[in-house]
Amino acid sequence: MALHLILLGPPASGKGTQGRRLAEREELAYLSTGALLREVLRNGGPVADEVRPTLAVGGYVSDSLMCDILEDWLARHEDGWVLDGFPRTVAQDDFLKHWLAAKGQAVDGALALEVPKAELVQRIEERVECPSCGWSGQTNQLKEGFQCPSCGEKAARRDDDSLENFMHRFEEYKEHTVPVIERYRALGMLAPVDASEPIDVVSKCVEQAVNQLKSDGQKA
Template identity: 40%
Template sequence: MRLILLGPPGAGKGTQSKRLMQRYDIPQLSTGDMLRAAVAAGTPIGLKAKAVMDAGQLVSDDIVIGIVSDRVEEPDARRGFILDGFPRTVAQAEALDRMLNGKGLALDAVIELKVDQAGLVDRILTRAAETKARGEAVRADDDPEVFKTRLAAYNRDTAVVAPYYQARGQLTGIDGSKPIDEVTGEIIRVLEKVDA
């Protein structure tokens, strides 16, 4: 099962990814985690990324795709994977398609968690309050101002990825504002149709 979860920050992608990882025994591939792992491992692509990051520059799409390409070949990703937070641009989506095609692989599903963005800030404030109440550390990106900046960046850069997959007939939208269990159930129904 190879899938992409799309949606603005706070839509529940991380929560749903955890549930899907357990259900399908597949890893969630975070480009940030993969980048750090490649740098730490000293892989050829990791060394390239380190040089770019050490110079204070953003890692290019080619390097990110190279890291994803290496990661999907690891044993735990052979049964599939979840991409969350990638691709962030149409250029990355196109490069991802080319890379997967070159490996004889294809995406099984692209799921967009649709939420009312006006309500997202309230959702984040609630999440931060619940985290504090449990005595846990609040995520830095749960600060309302930081969150608004992330949401603006998503709308500017990443929201264009959904129409790319829509035009290819690969996108399924799900109401991410429903209760978590209902959202999980809807995602599983979509994936069961693909797997049938």
């Protein structure tokens, strides 16, 4: 049975890492809206021209345009998926529900990664990457002298991770995405996961949560 899962959580909660692991374990397609939008930009054309100015200032693409882009991706991935970054708003969730319903399908469950805001801020402040080889991680992984553990060059903080950018995205999350989370909670389809634990512990919790969602689905 094709499993349709959505992964929700604030910025820097680890959705990318957990989403990829989950998709691999369950043999599902993995969608990162960030990666998909970068692909759209690379491919060029009218849609790329439309989203480029928004992305250039770190903003969010409009619901209608995002849904158009997603529709194309969903049509190419009909054997189940994990969505990371979509639905980001209630309007996007409505679109997803209708798109699946037209095919006699539905979302099987939503996972919500939960991390206290203070810890997210700390993660943002400690994020670094290597301009030379592309390595990325946390400051405590660097070698002495702020050196990249992979190539030894000097690492730098990530530009797009400025605190201001995070604060803006966190407010957007509270205003637009938390209502999506509440919607799945009200439907009894939400599995909250404490994502402040180390990555492997969180993975284990995600695995258990998905197994629970699967067995709930069989009972329903």
